[in-house]
Amino acid sequence: MSETGVIHDIGYQRYEGPRLGRAAAINALYVHGLRAAFGLGRSAKAKIFPWLVAGITVLVAVIIAAVKSQIPDFTFGYVDFDDNMSWLIIFFVAILAPALVSRDIRSGVLPLYFSRPLRAADYVVAKFLAMVTAVWLLLGVPQFIMFLGAAFTTKDGFSGVWDEVQDLAPGWAYSLLWALLFTSIGLLVASLTGKQAFAAGGIVAIFLMTAPVVGVLSVLPSSAANHMAGLASPMTLISGVGSWALGSQIGLDLGRYGPIYGIEAFCLIAASLLLLLARYRKVASL
Template identity: 60%
Template sequence: MHDIGYQRYTGVRLGRRHVVGALYAHSLRTAFGLGRSAKAKIFPWFIVGVVVVAAAGLVAVRAQIGQVLLSYAQFADTMSWLVIFFVAVVAPELVSRDLGSGVLPLYFSRPLRLVDYPLAKFAALATAVFMLLGAPQLVMFLGGAFTTDAGWSGVWDEVTDLAPGLAYAVLWAGVFSAIGLAAASVTGKRAFAAGGIVAVFLMTIPIGGVLSVLPSVTVNQLAGLATPSILVQGTGIWLFRDALVPESGTGLDIGDFGPVYGLVTVVLIAGCIAALIARYRKAARR
């Protein structure tokens, strides 16, 4: 027999919490292509560049004309279409690759519970989306804080405007990440998963459009429930009306159905996470 030098591990066994933390950190790095090839970094950092440049442009225009073109929350609305494509590319990288390569038994051979894996993936993608929408808002905040003529009171006004914007970004991150991961987990093929995610978000828009023109005010005000992006906007208007509704008062009309939008949003996130957990429970039995 030949001794090849294997030795027993005598260090500290960190346990489940550290395994989940490592999985979360690895997934967050994967979302931005960190630690991977240059090709994997192109798309996520292109999206990051677009939103940051857009925020810097708004800061420059505000400094020149002295007028705010978009509030922090309205900026998240404007950039939401980029979030769709970001999630469509990143979500399959986080879940479809592991499903397709059959490495899940290796994950679950460690002190990792079945629910830990999908929850860590959801937390990582939601963090990535929040950073995508929140970082440009911080750029806008710094521009506004350093150009205000009102002193510390002006800086405080910027803080009170920024807070609902960041909270709104959390809302976008939760809804889009839950839907994206649930759709991506259906297949181990990343191309099919990406197409499915885009289809879920874009193919529901005509449904909401048809409902919004029906001869019923109630149906019109509830039409946004059929489209994830409009659902988020409706919930945002209910929670942060002053930050989202322009001074003209025009925009999405949800009537008195704000609580309904909020409830559907919570149910949608919970349902998608439950479907994701069920998908991995089935995959773990194979």
């Protein structure tokens, strides 16, 4: 008796639609990451912290706008807003970065991502841009609320509004610097572990443990050490760049070392991104 094989048609069909390629994959990861930053499409529990932080920043902006409308000499500016919200941004980044990358490591979906056509660099770019956008919105939207309050209550007409625009633009640029530096450090740390709690703790530790070093260096008898003390912590590093480039006051005398703060900030962002890319290229090659 001879055996014969039988092919059964169970209805599967080949995909014949458009193949969108890498650009669409990057955009999908970016949109998903931005939505995840604020808990959109996730459980109610995931929405509590990001919207609480966003609510606090908006509330502070509304209060500042109200005070400035009543007290014209109130000098709290857009750059000052970023410096005063720094602790909230630390914890926001500590929660967001692990949610964007540590979860992918833990669930083991990276080999699926990198099968095709997405590359390691595409993944890094999408996650980085999503987190930068989220952090910038967290600072930029309240700054815009402050601007609206000042613009609608100014007594100088169009010239007063234009003055506010000229103040807002550097404030937004400063917010972007905060977003770039905090995102690069946060994603790099979070990419090293699949455990979100460990990643969050590591991110917070980097910012908190470097702050006392600044205090120690700032009281040494060496004037050079005092001027460069802010280089030891990411928070004072950014504030130092703001003091040098925008003239903000951070309580540290930079002396003639202001450009060094800008150079270190650029190098730290670039180095973090290169290490992050190397990390995911290693994962993609496995």
